[in-house]
Amino acid sequence: MERGMRDDHVFHRDLSKKYPLITHGKGSYLYSEEGTRYLDACSGAVAANLGHGIEEIASAMANQAKRAAFVHTLRFETPVLYKLSEKIARFAPDGLNKVYFTSGGSEANESAIKLARQFHRDAGKPEKHVVIGRWQSYHGNTFGSLSAGGDIKRRQVYTPNLLHFTHIHSPNCLRCPFQRDKGDCDSRQDWSCSTSLEQLILEVGPQNVSAFIAEPITGSQLGSVVPPDNYFKEVRRICDQYDVLLIADEVMTGFGRTGKTFAIEYFDVIPDIITFGKGISAGYAPLAGMIVHDRLIKGLIQNSKGKFVHGYTYSGHPVSVAAGLAVLDIYEREKILENVVEKGNYLLQKLIELKREIPLIFDVRGKGLLLGLEFAADAEGTPFKQDLQITERINEKAIELGAVFYPGSGTINGYLGDHLIVSPPLNSKTNEIDELVHILRKSIKLTIEEIRE
Numbered sequence: 001m002e003r004g005m006r007d008d009h010v011f012h013r014d015l016s017k018k019y020p021l022i023t024h025g026k027g028s029y030l031y032s033e034e035g036t037r038y039l040d041a042c043s044g045a046v047a048a049n050l051g052h053g054i055e056e057i058a059s060a061m062a063n064q065a066k067r068a069a070f071v072h073t074l075r076f077e078t079p080v081l082y083k084l085s086e087k088i089a090r091f092a093p094d095g096l097n098k099v100y101f102t103s104g105g106s107e108a109n110e111s112a113i114k115l116a117r118q119f120h121r122d123a124g125k126p127e128k129h130v131v132i133g134r135w136q137s138y139h140g141n142t143f144g145s146l147s148a149g150g151d152i153k154r155r156q157v158y159t160p161n162l163l164h165f166t167h168i169h170s171p172n173c174l175r176c177p178f179q180r181d182k183g184d185c186d187s188r189q190d191w192s193c194s195t196s197l198e199q200l201i202l203e204v205g206p207q208n209v210s211a212f213i214a215e216p217i218t219g220s221q222l223g224s225v226v227p228p229d230n231y232f233k234e235v236r237r238i239c240d241q242y243d244v245l246l247i248a249d250e251v252m253t254g255f256g257r258t259g260k261t262f263a264i265e266y267f268d269v270i271p272d273i274i275t276f277g278k279g280i281s282a283g284y285a286p287l288a289g290m291i292v293h294d295r296l297i298k299g300l301i302q303n304s305k306g307k308f309v310h311g312y313t314y315s316g317h318p319v320s321v322a323a324g325l326a327v328l329d330i331y332e333r334e335k336i337l338e339n340v341v342e343k344g345n346y347l348l349q350k351l352i353e354l355k356r357e358i359p360l361i362f363d364v365r366g367k368g369l370l371l372g373l374e375f376a377a378d379a380e381g382t383p384f385k386q387d388l389q390i391t392e393r394i395n396e397k398a399i400e401l402g403a404v405f406y407p408g409s410g411t412i413n414g415y416l417g418d419h420l421i422v423s424p425p426l427n428s429k430t431n432e433i434d435e436l437v438h439i440l441r442k443s444i445k446l447t448i449e450e451i452r453e
């Protein structure tokens with residue numbers, strides 16, 4: 001057995017692997033039992049947005065645990081719950097004022113799907129039950145969220161149990177699923193990726209469609225792909241026309257990750273529901289949820305006696321909520337958004353330089369500190385053979401060299417694109433970004449040498 005690894009009773013997601021044993025973390029670094037230092041260049045799963053070992057957050061959680069570790073939110077409210085909801089509503093786009101908490105992002109999207117269904121049903125439209133999602137997207141692992149998402153590999157295991165939701169393609173101008181040219185789309189002011197939503201709504205029947213769910217910037221499935229400027233404006237117009245609710249899944253992008261509090265702000269539209277997770281507690285506690293537009297709340301009060309038929313034991317868990325409150329305080333006090341924009345631009349430039357140096361980097365993209373690299377076998381973008389698992393290999397090399405990234409592959413016209421998310425903590429320093437790029441460069445070069453052997 002390698003040093004730092006051990007056999008244990010943990011049911012890991014991949015039982016074929018052994019994992020380094022992490023004993024503690026400080027700032028952007030994690031430390032293993034044997035003292036190896038890892039630069040957390042992906043903030044865990046794009047969650048540990050302030051890095052590790054922050055006393056202030058740990059103390060806020062401990063203090064809350066001592067005061068009241070648990071109250072059932074069906075019966076009681078806590079001061080931290082009240083304060084965090086108020087703060088989130090203040091950060092959210094106009095009209096989104098009520099916050100519902102869950103433990104994770106999958107539960108958040110599950111809640112949004114259910115709320116959309118109940119909202120229409122109680123308004124006298126019981127047929128509206130189909131959610132339209134997008135291929136090349138991820139909304140979680142519970143049956144509802146998995147059904148709405150477009151992760152082919154995860155979905156196929158559970159077919160035919162998935163809900164009968166339908167999907168359009170995610171926008172991806174570099175590899176347009178409609179074989180359109182971006183310049184042509186822009187000049188015609190006609191984006192196939194958004195008009196396909198209208199076509200699908202008409203096919204399914206507007207009377208049957210409850211909601212459309214999308215990540216404003218596509219994270220794990222495509223590696224931080226930004227849609228065309230007018231995409232969400234068109235989507236909003238179509239949703240309004242057919243009485244379809246717009247759910248923005250900001251589980252990965254929310255709370256500053258892309259340089260705005262919510263990534264949907266880049267596109268100047270107001271969704272009906274924003275779901276969030278990860279960054280709200282910066283990974284210090286399981287916390288996620290949804291922010292709901294006044295219009296839906298009004299509907300619930302008028303048509304459902306104010307009752308949302310849904311709930312979790314740990315909804316609004318006081319210790320998690322206390323963590324969230326401490327995290328938002330730090331985001332504000334330390335002007336984290338400014339750091340994301342500054343360090344995001346710096347990192348983007350460094351990655352663009354890396355692309356010039358290493359032709360197998362086919363694309364560099366993203367916003368703020370949610371950046372993505374796509375790899376291809378040549379300058380035309382020919383994909384690598386799937387079994388090469390190029391980004392997994394790069395990440396393995398990086399781990400050996402002391403940094404961890406977020407590799408992934410999504411289906412692009414039947415092809416599994418090789419991408420790597422680069423998403424260090426939002427409070428990263430310049431020297432950490434330099435170290436990240438240094439390790440990444442080395443890992444890519446070593447991987448290229450290996451596959452050419």
Ligand code: PLP
Nearest residue numbers: 104105106138139140251252277
């Ligand atoms: N939505 C998006 C966009 C995500 O990236 C994720 C997780 O990666 C989820 C939902 C699911 O969140 P969780 O893993 O907390 O259930």
